[in-house]
Amino acid sequence: MAPIYLTGDKSGISEFINKFDIFLFDCDGVLWSGDHIFPGTVETLELLRSKGKKIIFVTNNSTKSRSDYQKKLISMGIPSNVDEIFASAYSSAIYIARILKLPAPKNKVFVLGESGIETELKSEGVEFIGGTDPAYRRDITPEDYKGIADGSLLDENVGIVLVGLDFHVNYLKLSHAYQYLARGAKFLATNTDSILPSNHTFFPGAGSISIPLINMTGQQPTALGKPSQAMMDAIEGKFLFDRKTACMIGDRLDTDVRFGIEGKLGGTLAVLTGVTKKSEWEADGAAVVPAYYVDRLSDLRG
Numbered sequence: 150m151a152p153i154y155l156t157g158d159k160s161g162i163s164e165f166i167n168k169f170d171i172f173l174f175d176c177d178g179v180l181w182s183g184d185h186i187f188p189g190t191v192e193t194l195e196l197l198r199s200k201g202k203k204i205i206f207v208t209n210n211s212t213k214s215r216s217d218y219q220k221k222l223i224s225m226g227i228p229s230n231v232d233e234i235f236a237s238a239y240s241s242a243i244y245i246a247r248i249l250k251l252p253a254p255k256n257k258v259f260v261l262g263e264s265g266i267e268t269e270l271k272s273e274g275v276e277f278i279g280g281t282d283p284a285y286r287r288d289i290t291p292e293d294y295k296g297i298a299d300g301s302l303l304d305e306n307v308g309i310v311l312v313g314l315d316f317h318v319n320y321l322k323l324s325h326a327y328q329y330l331a332r333g334a335k336f337l338a339t340n341t342d343s344i345l346p347s348n349h350t351f352f353p354g355a356g357s358i359s360i361p362l363i364n365m366t367g368q369q370p371t372a373l374g375k376p377s378q379a380m381m382d383a384i385e386g387k388f389l390f391d392r393k394t395a396c397m398i399g400d401r402l403d404t405d406v407r408f409g410i411e412g413k414l415g416g417t418l419a420v421l422t423g424v425t426k427k428s429e430w431e432a433d434g435a436a437v438v439p440a441y442y443v444d445r446l447s448d449l450r451g
C-alpha cells in the first residue's frame with residue numbers, strides 16, 4: 150500500500166498525531182545532520198509533548214552514550230532525560246552483559262568504535278580493550294606483525310569483537326580484530342548502517358567499518374541496533390507501551406521503517422531529510438514501505 154503523504158495536509162497530520170500516544174524518534178537524518186539541527190525540530194517535539202505524547206529517541210549511532218546524547222539534545226534546545234534515550238551502544242552493552250553473558254575470564258570485548266561504546270560497557274561492568282585507546286591509533290609496525298602473529302600482543306581473554314562507528318579505524322585495529330575472530334571470538338556490531346548522514350551529505354557508516362572483517366572472515370556480525378527486534382524488545386521492556394499506539398519516525402527504510410514494521414508498531418513515518426529517497430519505496434517490489442511520509446519533520450506542525 151502506498152504511504153500517506155502528510156506534508157501540507159492539516160487534517161491528515163492531526164489525524165496522524167491523534168492516532169499515536171508514543172513516538173520513537175530516529176536522530177541522524179531526522180532531528181539533525183551531524184551538528185546541524187533541522188529547522189523546526191525543537192518546535193515539533195514541543196508540539197507533540199504539549200499534546201501529551203511520549204517521545205523516545207532511538208538511534209543507531211554508537212559513538213555517543215545515552216548521557217552524551219542527553220547533552221547533545223539539550224545543547225540543541227531539546228529538553229530530554231537519559232531515560233528517554235535508547236542508543237545502539239547501550240543495547241549492545243545490555244546484550245553482552247545480560248543476554249550473552251559469556252563465562253569469565255574469556256568475556257572481554259575488543260572494541261572497534263568510539264567512547265559511547267566504552268561508556269555503556271563500563272556501565273554494565275563489561276571489560277574491554279581497543280576502542281579509543283591511543284595505543285591502537287597508529288600505524289602498524291614490524292613488531293606488531295610479529296606480536297600479532299605469535300599471539301604475544303593479543304589478550305587471551307577476548308571473547309567478543311564489537312564493531313561500531315569508528316572515526317579512527319585503521320589497519321592495526323582491523324588486524325587485531327581479525328585475529329580474535331579467527332580465534333573464535335563472537336562477532337557483534339552495534340549496527341550495520343552503510344552510511345552516516347552528516348553535514349548535509351554522507352560519510353562511511355558503522356556498517357562500512359565492519360565490512361573488512363566480514364570480507365576477511367566470511368562471517369556476518371550479529372547486529373544489535375535497528376532493525377534488530379532485540380532492541381525493540383528492550384525498549385518495550387523498559388517503557389511498557391502498547392505497540393499499536395506507537396509510531397517509529399526515521400529516515401532509513403532498512404533500519405528505522407523495517408524496525409517499526411517488524412516490531413508490529415501501529416505506524417511508521419519516513420522523513421526525507423536523511424538517507425532514504427521516495428523512489429526506494431516506489432520501486433517495483435519494494436520490500437519496505439512506510440505507512441506515512443513527510444518532506445521534513447517540521448511538516449508535522451501543519
Ligand SMILES: O=C(O)[C@H](O)[C@H](O)COP(=O)(O)O
Binds near residue numbers: 177211
Ligand atoms: O553509521 C551509523 O552508525 C549510522 O549512520 C548512524 O548511526 C545512524 O544513526 P540514526 O539515524 O539511527 O540516529
Ligand SMILES: [Mg+2]
Binds near residue numbers: 175178179
Ligand atoms: Mg537516521
